Amino acid sequence: MITIDEALQLVHAQPVSVLKTTVPVDQSVGHWLTEDIVSPLELPPFDNSAMDGYALCGLYSEYQIIGEVAAGDTSNKKLTDGKAMRIFTGGKVPENTTAVVMQEKTEVNGGSLTIVGELKENQNIRRKGGELSLNQDVFSTGKYINPATAGLIASLGKDMVIVGQKPTISLISTGNELVKPGTTLQEGQIYESNSIAIDSALQRYGFACAEKEHVLDDYESTKQAISKHLESVDILLLSGGISVGDYDFVKKALEEIGVKQVFYKVAQKPGKPLYFGKKGQQYVFALPGNPASSITCFHIYVLPLLQRMSGANETGLQRVASKLAQGFELKGDRPAFLKAKLDYSEVTILDGQGSSMIHSLANANALAFLQPGQYQKGDVVKCIVL
Structure with a gap:
């Protein structure tokens, strides 16, 4: 571990x-x-008006209106001292424009324009190259x-x-007890939700699951499914079957197929039985079967690799520091990613922290990371923003 x-x-x-x-x-x-x-150009590519109003030449209280400039007008218009032109937002300012006055600060009487308020040189003019210059590095x-x-x-x-190009991804869920939502539930069965949660997480962060498959807790079926999917994907995700029970066949099947283990089991809660391996240029994550464990491990470990394979420089979810809204004791000897509600400057640890409990995760917007020990209200902890 x-x-x-x-x-x-x-x-x-x-x-x-x-x-x-x-x-x-x-x-x-x-x-x-x-x-x-x-x-490849200056932005804006020409001097233009930031307002609907009047382009002015000189700073006076009254002007003679001599024309109009509409947005998209490509003609070269020119002002002389004491003259004004009606202009609209985005319109190319005439040559010799000193300022643009917004229409709400003017009074018009026939062809005469009176200014109401103070004028300043260059006001309401977006100058050529004011945002970007030619050959400037942008991204x-x-x-x-x-x-x-x-x-x-x-x-x-x-x-x-x-x-x-984003990696191709397949998802295999395992378990005899799992049945498809929408079917009749028998005693001893539960509805399969991990594949829906993981697939939804993939979609949320801009990835797609090429194929999903559910297999029973049978060694040969598990092995065949893994072999088939590894023929065509960059990343294979598995949910369940990676612990040490009598019907957990995923790890054995991966070894038989030739997947090289990078690590197995992480000292954390939830998600201790997490497996990560590779075969050639293909990667395999075997996620725990408990819903909260599975989706937590996806956010912490799978997502950053998917992003890096897609060309990202910065990977993973945003991390922030926040004050605890209540005292809390984390028992045991493993650090934990706790389902939490992040609200402005404080974070509240939610009830229902069991690895099988997805209801609290559905109501969480963060994972609070705590080491074992006693915490007081106001203590600062690290949080991962979901």
């Missing part, structure tokens, strides 16, 4: 080969850049593309972008 830090270091140390693919910018959100983005390889990222890339005139 190894420590959490040792397990995380072993996952992070695995070599990955990031494959590149080109996608339309409007379909790039959720990917990571595998190219540097350099601005580096490994940058996560969010909606604003995609919008800025599009504003630079790019319609395609090179990103990391």
